[in-house]
Amino acid sequence: DVVMTQSPLSLPVTLGQPASISCRSSQSLVHSDGNTYLNWFQQRPGQSPRRLIYKVSNRDSGVPDRFSGSGSGTDFTLKISRVEAEDVGVYYCMQGTHWPPLTFGGGTKVEIK
Amino acid sequence: EVQLVESGGGLVQPGGSLRLSCAASGFTFSSYDMHWVRQATGKGLEWVSGIGTAGDTYYPGSVKGRFTISRENAKNSLYLQMNSLRAGDTAVYYCARGLGIDWGQGTLVTVSS
Numbered sequence: 001d002v003v004m005t006q007s008p009l010s011l012p013v014t015l016g017q018p019a020s021i022s023c024r025s026s027q028s029l030v031h032s033d034g035n036t037y038l039n040w041f042q043q044r045p046g047q048s049p050r051r052l053i054y055k056v057s058n059r060d061s062g063v064p065d066r067f068s069g070s071g072s073g074t075d076f077t078l079k080i081s082r083v084e085a086e087d088v089g090v091y092y093c094m095q096g097t098h099w100p101p102l103t104f105g106g107g108t109k110v111e112i113k
Numbered sequence: 114e115v116q117l118v119e120s121g122g123g124l125v126q127p128g129g130s131l132r133l134s135c136a137a138s139g140f141t142f143s144s145y146d147m148h149w150v151r152q153a154t155g156k157g158l159e160w161v162s163g164i165g166t167a168g169d170t171y172y173p174g175s176v177k178g179r180f181t182i183s184r185e186n187a188k189n190s191l192y193l194q195m196n197s198l199r200a201g202d203t204a205v206y207y208c209a210r211g212l213g214i215d216w217g218q219g220t221l222v223t224v225s226s
Contacts, residue, residue: 039213041158048207048216049158092158096212100171102148102160 002026002098006091006105012113019080021108023093028073030097037096040069040078043107044089052091053078080110088112115139115215117208122220129198129224135191135208135217143186145211149193151204152219161206162193176202198224 003026013019029036040053051060053069056076066081080087093105121133133149149161162182163171170182181194191208205219 037212041213048218049213050216051213054212054214090157094158094213099212100160100163101173102150102163102212104158104160107157 001101002029002095002103004093004095004103004105006093006108008108009106010109010111012111013080013083014113015085016082019083019087019110021078021091021093021110023071023076023078023105025074025076025095027098029076029095030073035097036072038069038071038076039094039096040067041092041094042087042089043092044086047089049092083110083112085112115210117210117215117217119206119208119217119220122206122222124223124225125198126226127199127224130194130196131198131222133193133195133206133208133220133222135193137189137191137208137210140210140215142184142189145214147182147184147191147211148209148213149182149191149206150209150213150216151202151206151222153204156204159204164191195222198222200224 005024007022036056038056041049043049052063057069068079070077090107090109092107116138118136146165148163151161164182179197183192203224207219208217
């Protein structure tokens with residue numbers, strides 16, 4: 001199974017400052033169809049997860065453009081250009097290239113300093 | 114508008130059974146893989162089962178032989194039959210469309226005597 005490793009575990013950020021979360025996979029996430037099925041999710045306190053980014057760098061509808069995804073192969077990053085109060089929550093990466101199983105990173109908790 | 118509404122959670126004794134349901138609307142249900150993902154309190158996301166559009170089913174080792182995922186396209190519904198429940202199965206269970214495109218609000222399963 002593909003292991004997804006996120007860092008850091010916790011990310012205290014000052015409002016208006018950037019934030020960056022790393023996600024590494026134990027094997028390449030490039031699918032035989034040429035796509036890389038690496039998604040990012042946001043889970044605000046008390047809410048269900050919400051997909052922010054799909055296939056590495058594509059923002060979902062309604063997601064602010066301060067969120068961006070990048071990376072390739074086994075190394076991926078979610079960036080928030082300027083953190084706002086509503087961005088507090090836990091962020092997860094997930095791979096769908098080698099499912100089953102779907103595998104998630106352990107999560108990164110973003111909080112305001 | 115896409116909606117996924119889970120139901121069927123509750124308190125059950127160890128060794129007992131529960132059947133979760135997920136009612137889907139707002140999209141062509143039969144065209145999507147569907148998944149169940151769970152989250153224990155304060156923990157990360159764990160994939161529990163998946164079903165393809167052709168009815169092919171997949172499970173991680175932790176639930177294989179105990180859980181059964183199924184779908185009824187005519188009713189736009191997804192199910193999870195959970196048998197031989199253990200304390201470690203206690204979690205909020207979410208249904209999700211595709212690779213996490215949309216998520217339900219979750220249903221809480223508590224396994225305790």
